[in-house]
Amino acid sequence: MENAVSTRLEHDSLGSKTVDADAYYGIQTLRARDNFQLTGVPLHHYPRLVVALAMVKKACCQANGELGGLGPDLVNAISAACDDIIDGQLHDQFLVDMVQGGAGTSTNMNANEVIANRALELLGHERGSYDKLHPNNHVNLSQSTNDVYPTAIKLAIQLSCPELISALERISETLAVKAEEFSGVLKLGRTQLQDAVPMTLGQEFNACRTTLQEDISRLHEVAVLGREINLGATAIGTGINTDSRYADLAVAKLSAIAGMPFTLAPDLIEATSDTGAFVMLSGVLRRIAIKLSKFCNDLRLLSSGPRGGFGEINLPPVQPGSSIMPGKVNPVIPEAVNQVAYRVMGNDLSVSMAAEAGQLQLNAMEPLIVYSLLDSIQLMTRAIDMLEERCIRGISANTDHCLAVMNNSMALITALSPHLGYELTSKLAKQALETEASVRDLILENGIMSAEALDDILKPEKMLQPITATQP
Incomplete structure (x- = not known):
């Protein structure tokens, strides 16, 4: 008797199964749970996907009711x-x-069963009383997984991307603050890890801000593609089992429920098998990951040391860095962002391969696509916020060291080349390297140029930007 109270018997085309009596899901969800014990990440790990599924189901329900x-x-x-x-x-x-x-x-049946059983409860019936309200006949009316699922994926992405965009905007603002703070810090610019020409630390930080701002625009652009959906296409895009008015009405209902404009794809057969919008979004996420990882590599290099490395900036210490070396502090925040970036790059490869694996009128690999995309969006959002809050905000500059390194480098040679000629400056560079003397000292010792003339050429405003043309 106790067992009869705690479970209910449900059946599908494969037979019968007992389901916990207090469960809102049903037999098909139970089968799927038992079959697919893979990632350990359930649908509810991504709440916006669950919300998106409910919004799509509500839109379809309202369209069916109106018709x-x-x-x-x-x-x-x-x-x-x-x-x-x-x-x-x-x-x-x-x-x-x-x-x-x-x-x-x-996924679609999980949503159908939960919605059906909650609706039955609201109507005063017991869960599982599908003769009163059925997951397929009523909740899934005029629908197929093949139009509901990709529509819900696109909506979930639309609901998730604003947080990523906000994180990018926050880190861009903090980088702008740092660029202004470091605008007077003269330092050595480097190419291929070799001495190049002078710049400011502010310019270095501002360059990162600019490149991340570009990707805010890219995210907005790909979002437009994600608002073209195939809702109403049913199985393969022919709209079988639907009223001819249903697709347009369902899309209009979804737009109202979600508070954003969705449009019906002009070719529903193409839209049902195409995953191009997902590939483009994944590419933008990969692009952001690559840029962030490169910037974190730079932070690790510039803060390396503190005595035996570049030592130009100090990252805020957030935890002890070694169990054996006292006082060691590692760049753990940039390192963690690097690893997130690698995961996002891997996810992009998964999306690409899954998109390519589509066959004929449907891509059966969409579960991997949505898992990869939502994982990338969530990881990137968290990583960017962590980097902004726990690292970039607290970075300080070793101003005197930056200036000393610049003055002792070969970087000044490039600024002098237009005045002394390539041949002479090349000789000076070679002599400076061999004798470990500074370029400035060699010029003055050999009477090549006066101190006043040299100081004028090496003014920061003359080295950090193009030469202003003068009228003849």
């Missing part, structure tokens, strides 16, 4: 169940693994 496919009581109950999920309830019931076979069918 007469569902009665008012069912429309109200299904919509209310969707609202509960949109508000953050029942997310723990979305427990299918993110990576799954079946092109996302398990």
Whole structure:
């Protein structure tokens, strides 16, 4: 008797299975949970995907209700169940693994069953009473996984990207502050890790700010592609089992529910198998990862030492760096961002291969695509915030050391070359390297130029920007 109370019996085309009586999911979710124990990352790990699924289901329900496919009581109950999920309830019931076979069918059925059982509860029926309200016949009416799932993926991405954009904007603002703070710090610029020409530390930080700001624009651009959806396409894009008015109406309902404009793809057969928008987004995420990783490599180089390395900047110490070397502090924040970047690059490869693996009218690898994209967005957002808050804000400059390194380098030779000629400056550079004397001292000792003339040429404002043309 106790066992009968704690479970309910459900059936599908493969047979029957017992489901926990208090579960909102049903038999197909249970099968998928047992089949796909892969990543250990369930759907509810990405709340915006769960919310997106509920929004899509609500839009479809309302469209069906308006066209007469569902009665008012069912429309109200299904919509209310969707609202509960949109508000953050029942997310723990979305427990299918993110990576799954079946092109996302398990995800779609997980949503159908949770919504159906919550709607039944709202109508005063027991969970599992599918003769009153059915996951497929009612919640999934006029739908297929093949249009619901990619639509929900695109919506989840639309809901997730604003946080990444905000993180990029915050780090850009902090880099701008640092660029201004370091605008007077003269230092040695380097190419191929060799001495190049003078610059300021502020210019170095501002360059990173500029390149990240470019990617804010790229994210906004790819977002537009993500708002073209195939909702109403059903199985392969022909719209089988739907009213001819349904697709346009469902898309309009989703736009209203989500608060953003979605458009129906002009060719639904193409849109059902195409994953180009996902590939483009993944490429932008990879681009951001590469840029951030390069900047973190620079931070690690510039802060290396403190005595035996570049030592031009100091990263804020956030934890002891060694279990054996007292006083050692490592650049752990940039190192962690590097690793996130590598993961994002790997995710991009997964997206590319999964997109290429599509066959005929459907890409069955979309679960890996959405898992990779949402993982990249979430990791990048957290990594950027960590880098901004725990590293960049607290960076300080070793101003005197930067200036000493610059003055003792070969960098001044380039500034002098237009005045002394390439041949002479090359000889001076070679002599300076052989004798470890400074270029400035050699010029003055050999009477090549007066101190006043030399100081005028080596003024920072003359070395850090193009020469201002004078009128003849």
